[in-house]
Amino acid sequence: MKLTPVMSKFILHWGEMGWRWGINRAVAQVHALLMLSPKALPADEIAETLDMARSNVSTSLKELNGWGLVRTVHVFGDRREHFETLRDVWEMFLIITRERKRRELDPTLAALRACATEADAGKAETDHTKARLAQLIEFMELAGNWADKAQALSPAATKRLLQLGDKVFRLTG
Amino acid sequence: MKLTPVMSKFILHWGEMGWRWGINRAVAQVHALLMLSPKALPADEIAETLDMARSNVSTSLKELNGWGLVRTVHVFGDRREHFETLRDVWEMFLIITRERKRRELDPTLAALRACATEADAGKAETDHTKARLAQLIEFMELAGNWADKAQALSPAATKRLLQLGDKVFRLTG
DNA sequence: CACAAATTTCTAAGAAGATAGAAATAATAA
DNA sequence: TTATTATTTCTATCTTCTTAGAAATTTGTG
DSSP states (O other), X not given: OOOOHHHHHHHHHHHHHHHHTTOOHHHHHHHHHHHHOSSOEEHHHHHHHHTOOHXXXXXXXXXXXXXXXXXXXXXXXXXXXXXXXXXXXXXXXXXXXXXXXXXXXXXXXXXXXXXXXXXXXXXXXXXXXHXXXXXXXXXXXXXXXHHXXXXXXXXXXXXXXXXXXXXXXHTTO | OOOOHHHHHHHHHHHHHHHHTTOOHHHHHHHHHHHHOSSOEEHHHHHHHHTOOHHHXXXXXXXXXXXXXXXXXEOTTOOSEEEEEOSOHHHHHHHHHHHHIIIIIHHHHHHHHHHHHHHHHSSOSOHHXXXXXXXXXXXXXXXXXXXXXXXXXXXXXXXHHHHHTHHHHHTTO
């Protein structure tokens, strides 16, 4: 696969962006390439296109698979596995939200609750500490609830919700 | 300042969590400590409490200040600057949203638009590439609009909006 | 103004992470 | 089964990030 200047630009930027959000640069670049590719790509072609080692592509694809962002496709007359990413940006958004909640928000909430329990049990903690923990727990719980509710929506409904914009904000009175 | 086991646990977790989201571990730890502290702390006390070099604390505080998450306070009879963080979790959330949008989403949107313009001008790009860019731009624009609208809310209103929960999701029909 | 305290910037050393290639494993076809 | 191709795992190297301390600067005091 031959990259045009626009494609290169996009892939590099996406890699950079993902990296800022705690995603390995190579992983984000592979993802970006698959988004641009109209057809599923075999690993060696990805390696060649992005000029990275075949083994890194393998690791990156495994990682993306763990996120549920790529799937494997088979092509007649070709023994190699071909990889493609989701077609719908909104589905992608929902998946990333779900995964980040599961991997980061949930464990944080668990840790905060453990802290709070421990703080209530012992007598060493100040009221200030307890209050702060309670605030954070409340915040994380609400955020988590939102993420869960979003999961129940279809990608199309998610888009519609974001498009509502003003109407939502008017609810706050 | 002496840390209780609960405080240590919280600070370490917060550092880890921030790090996963692309924030320097030391920066997040300083922030966590300031959240727990009932009073503003001078830099050298932070360094001693967290067992890190004075210079790192200086850098971290500067970074947090850049985010608008800490402010400086002066104490009578003490030449040193004292630092405190925001009291309200919701205000904190709004600030972080604003800053991440400004630093990451806006530049990404700009890059995507540049890619799209370039793609339309030249003849090298496929329709698939153009369509993908358009989808991403639409998504980022909507997300950005939401972030902007949230900025207009008070911290209390933000909390209320999140508490509405179901009502919001019912809007999608 | 000179001195002292506080703070920041700079840099070199150390730690952690990413990467390429080799080796091992698995899968397919003859 | 054996040979060949595809894929993954492992590890040593390289790069990048982090950090501590020194030096420089700024700020405040007598």
